[in-house]
Amino acid sequence: MADYANPEVLVSTDWLRQNLKTPNVRVVEIDVDPKLYAAGHIPGAVGWDWTTQLNDQVKRDIISKEDFEKLNSEAGIKNTDTIIIYGDSSNWFAAFGFWLYKLYGHKDIRLLNGGRAKWLNEEGAPLTTEVPKFERSQYKVSSVDGSLRAKVSEVLAASEKKAPLVDVRSPDEFTGKIIAPPGMTETAQRGGHVPGATSIPWATAVTNENTFKSADELRAIYLDQKRLEPSKATIAYCRIGERSSHTWFVLKYLLGFKDVKNYDGSWTEYGNLIGVPIEKGG
Amino acid sequence: MDHSARVYDDITQMFPDEENPSPIVRLNRLVPEGSQLWAKLEWMNPFGSVKDRAAWAMVRDLERRGELGPRRPGRGIVEPTSGNTGLSLTAIAGMRGYPMLAVVPSKVPEEKKVLLQVLGAKVEVVPDALCPLPGSEDGTIGLAKTHAKASADRWVMPNQYANQQNVEAHLRTTGPEIWRQTQGKVTHVFTSLGTCGTVTGLSKFLKAKNPEVKVIAVQPSPGHDVPGIRNVSELDVSQLYDPKLVDEILEIDFELAYTVAAELARHEGLRAGPSSGLIFEGARRTARKTPVACGVMIFCDDVFKYASNMLKHVPGLVAEP
Numbered sequence: 052m053a054d055y056a057n058p059e060v061l062v063s064t065d066w067l068r069q070n071l072k073t074p075n076v077r078v079v080e081i082d083v084d085p086k087l088y089a090a091g092h093i094p095g096a097v098g099w100d101w102t103t104q105l106n107d108q109v110k111r112d113i114i115s116k117e118d119f120e121k122l123n124s125e126a127g128i129k130n131t132d133t134i135i136i137y138g139d140s141s142n143w144f145a146a147f148g149f150w151l152y153k154l155y156g157h158k159d160i161r162l163l164n165g166g167r168a169k170w171l172n173e174e175g176a177p178l179t180t181e182v183p184k185f186e187r188s189q190y191k192v193s194s195v196d197g198s199l200r201a202k203v204s205e206v207l208a209a210s211e212k213k214a215p216l217v218d219v220r221s222p223d224e225f226t227g228k229i230i231a232p233p234g235m236t237e238t239a240q241r242g243g244h245v246p247g248a249t250s251i252p253w254a255t256a257v258t259n260e261n262t263f264k265s266a267d268e269l270r271a272i273y274l275d276q277k278r279l280e281p282s283k284a285t286i287a288y289c290r291i292g293e294r295s296s297h298t299w300f301v302l303k304y305l306l307g308f309k310d311v312k313n314y315d316g317s318w319t320e321y322g323n324l325i326g327v328p329i330e331k332g333g
Numbered sequence: 334m335d336h337s338a339r340v341y342d343d344i345t346q347m348f349p350d351e352e353n354p355s356p357i358v359r360l361n362r363l364v365p366e367g368s369q370l371w372a373k374l375e376w377m378n379p380f381g382s383v384k385d386r387a388a389w390a391m392v393r394d395l396e397r398r399g400e401l402g403p404r405r406p407g408r409g410i411v412e413p414t415s416g417n418t419g420l421s422l423t424a425i426a427g428m429r430g431y432p433m434l435a436v437v438p439s440k441v442p443e444e445k446k447v448l449l450q451v452l453g454a455k456v457e458v459v460p461d462a463l464c465p466l467p468g469s470e471d472g473t474i475g476l477a478k479t480h481a482k483a484s485a486d487r488w489v490m491p492n493q494y495a496n497q498q499n500v501e502a503h504l505r506t507t508g509p510e511i512w513r514q515t516q517g518k519v520t521h522v523f524t525s526l527g528t529c530g531t532v533t534g535l536s537k538f539l540k541a542k543n544p545e546v547k548v549i550a551v552q553p554s555p556g557h558d559v560p561g562i563r564n565v566s567e568l569d570v571s572q573l574y575d576p577k578l579v580d581e582i583l584e585i586d587f588e589l590a591y592t593v594a595a596e597l598a599r600h601e602g603l604r605a606g607p608s609s610g611l612i613f614e615g616a617r618r619t620a621r622k623t624p625v626a627c628g629v630m631i632f633c634d635d636v637f638k639y640a641s642n643m644l645k646h647v648p649g650l651v652a653e654p
Binding site: 223 | 439440457459460472475476478479480482483484556
């Protein structure tokens with residue numbers, strides 16, 4: 052059985068339980084539903100609200116380098132720390148946080164395999180409502196890795212030259228039957244997908260325990276069935292960029308794709324643009 | 334307990350059992366010729382739904398085991414709920430002096446969210462899943478479990494999705510009631526799937542009495558908007574579902590839940606809620622194919638809690654005529 056291309060970016064719940072008090076191991080929770088952190092979290096974890104803390108509050112963008120430094124410094128996180136990220140919904144926004152950390156050049160960042168649900172369901176895995184206090188640090192971003200992020204111009208170019216684009220939304224969003232899942236406030240003017248994109252819903256990558264499927268299973272899905280190629284530049288997108296961070300993580304770190312980008316503008320940018328080509332149907 | 338005069342010292346004495354069953358009423362106008370279909374009116378229970386049975390059984394069990402009550406002062410109940418279990422638990426908690434925290438999905442109609450507060454619950458609303466999760470946790474279960482685990486001194490979670498008391502309640506009450514009310518003549522039972530306590534308990538009881546009884550589950554089409562019930566594809570969350578106990582699963586377009594509920598109100602005088610509309614539609618289709626000699630349909634609750642949903646789904650209804 053083959054291993055993941057970069058197995059070091061995943062930690063198990065057992066590993067985390069044994070390392071909760073290890074110096075320089077820091078835990079960060081990022082959920083789709085920010086209420087969860089306050090209700091209970093892994094001891095020592097800090098919790099970030101993706102709506103207010105990971106996105107710029109004026110323009111539509113991820114937080115700036117300066118704000119990212121401030122966020123980490125206030126949480127007492129150091130550049131040399133090993134950061135373990137976890138969250139709800141099989142780590143959707145945890146994967147987004149992972150992507151953000153990689154974009155801003157953090158060296159040692161890992162995902163908790165199975166996320167919040169796996170931890171929650173384990174006998175004796177501790178949860179607390181206590182919010183930890185840490186001494187302020189001096190977190191610095193020394194480089195920004197723009198190669199992990201696709202802008203809309205790159206998406207249009209990729210579509211034009213038929214380069215691989217992966218649409219990780221639900222099948223109904225892909226075909227254009229719906230523009231966004233019911234009740235979502237972030238939406239678009241038009242439904243459908245970027246011409247030439249392949250539909251591979253994000254959940255294809257996870258087991259019933261919310262953990263990632265084995266390397267062999269992932270290869271069978273993404274390489275054999277869906278015909279993606281690890282050597283080709285690939286872009287993943289969804290609706291607002293968090294589900295695509297999950298697939299981006301799978302392609303880049305578990306399957307070892309050389310060049311894979313997350314298009315965080317995703318359908319809420321693309322589906323609102325005037326004049327860009329859209330494909331509907333399956 | 335003598336129920337003949339309907340005089341009670343305490344509302345809990347009104348919880349249904351074989352001696353005090355919820356009524357079954359024969360439908361006379363909408364049923365295909367040659368069949369008999371009876372509706373079991375669960376909204377006649379003290380707090381308005383079939384969930385009174387499970388809620389009462391689960392709370393008493395927690396009290397017996399010392400998880401609630403004098404040995405755990407200040408501890409309350411937290412439960413993920415689409416409303417009915419929450420309403421029953423909240424009413425019981427109020428009488429017993431326990432705090433109640435109901436964690437509900439955002440799709441639940443406003444009426445239920447307000448009623449929960451009227452009865453004294455604190456309500457936390459969780460956004461509905463964006464697209465189906467493969468895991469066995471949905472948002473409400475995850476948040477309720479988190480409260481129960483991180484603040485065990487404050488909250489205990491009965492967990493209707495895994496609590497055997499939810500099955501036992503129907504083995505002890507609903508099953509024997511139907512057997513007695515039909516004088517053992519029941520041939521079919523039609524019910525929906527949610528936590529699956531009802532279908533599992535009923536099926537176990539009735540099939541032990543007569544293995545020929547057909548248990549038919551009626552489910553809404555995927556992507557539905559009918560609170561409290563599930564499509565089989567969503568049943569991962571329940572640990573109480575046993576496919577061996579269900580003879581047939583019928584899938585009905587979920588919009589019919591609402592329009593058929595209106596039909597029941599207009600032609601049979603039954604103020605049935607949308608899940609009852611769905612169940613009746615399943616039963617009617619079965620009866621059109623083969624006569625149903627004595628079918629009992631579990632009508633989980635009434636339509637009052639769904640006025641806003643009815644407005645959305647039933648053509649011709651207007652808020653201000």
